[in-house]
Amino acid sequence: MHVLGVVSVLTGLSLLLVVISTVWAGAKAIRLWRHSPPENRRFRQYHP
Amino acid sequence: MTQKNPAYGTAPITDRQFPPRRHWVRRVGVAVFIWMLESFIGLIPYLAHEASSIIVTSPGGDPPSSDLPEICILSVVASSLALLSLLRDWFRGEAARANGLTLMLAVANIFACLSGAFLYPVVDNDLLTNSWQALPNFVLLAALGASLLLAAERGYCLRF
Numbered sequence A: 001m002h003v004l005g006v007v008s009v010l011t012g013l014s015l016l017l018v019v020i021s022t023v024w025a026g027a028k029a030i031r032l033w034r035h036s037p038p039e040n041r042r043f044r045q046y047h048p
Numbered sequence B: 001m002t003q004k005n006p007a008y009g010t011a012p013i014t015d016r017q018f019p020p021r022r023h024w025v026r027r028v029g030v031a032v033f034i035w036m037l038e039s040f041i042g043l044i045p046y047l048a049h050e051a052s053s054i055i056v057t058s059p060g061g062d063p064p065s066s067d068l069p070e071i072c073i074l075s076v077v078a079s080s081l082a083l084l085s086l087l088r089d090w091f092r093g094e095a096a097r098a099n100g101l102t103l104m105l106a107v108a109n110i111f112a113c114l115s116g117a118f119l120y121p122v123v124d125n126d127l128l129t130n131s132w133q134a135l136p137n138f139v140l141l142a143a144l145g146a147s148l149l150l151a152a153e154r155g156y157c158l159r160f
Helices: A002-035 B024-057 B068-091 B100-124 B135-157
Strands: none
Touching: A002 B068, A002 B100, A002 B135, B024 B068, B024 B135, B068 B100, B068 B135
């Protein structure tokens, strides 16, 4: 049926956008973490 | 304005007074909690269907009806309520805080809502063949994922 094809395409596009958004947000968070000064990191590791 | 707002430390005084900015963990947590409540609202038809299938079951009667239409309802409700939260931000005057990620997730929610709405009459009339039985689950996955990410992203960007 044509309806199922349209629904499949829309669902696939939606899932693709969700995956892209997740990767984008994760990469941005990692970049912010890596470029932040250590004293501004909330969950920083304490070295002896 | 050169006078500083004493309540917020560094922000200048403006006409619009915003509430104080909470920690981002709290904001994202509140947004995800509201998303859980919205998803529970969408889950009510599914729970009613399950309850009716338990109560009305009779030996030798008709086989229990499929629960795939309720899955379509849940996907439509979750994604459309996430889109309505964007409308709420618009009327609050905080639409300028939308970024590319917001637009991408809004488009994903629109696609999920449309696919749930298109799939519901097909599923409700038992026109779904056996090879397509997994499609409503993928629609639900797309709707829940897109609405959850949009809620978390709005919670991170907005102040509430």
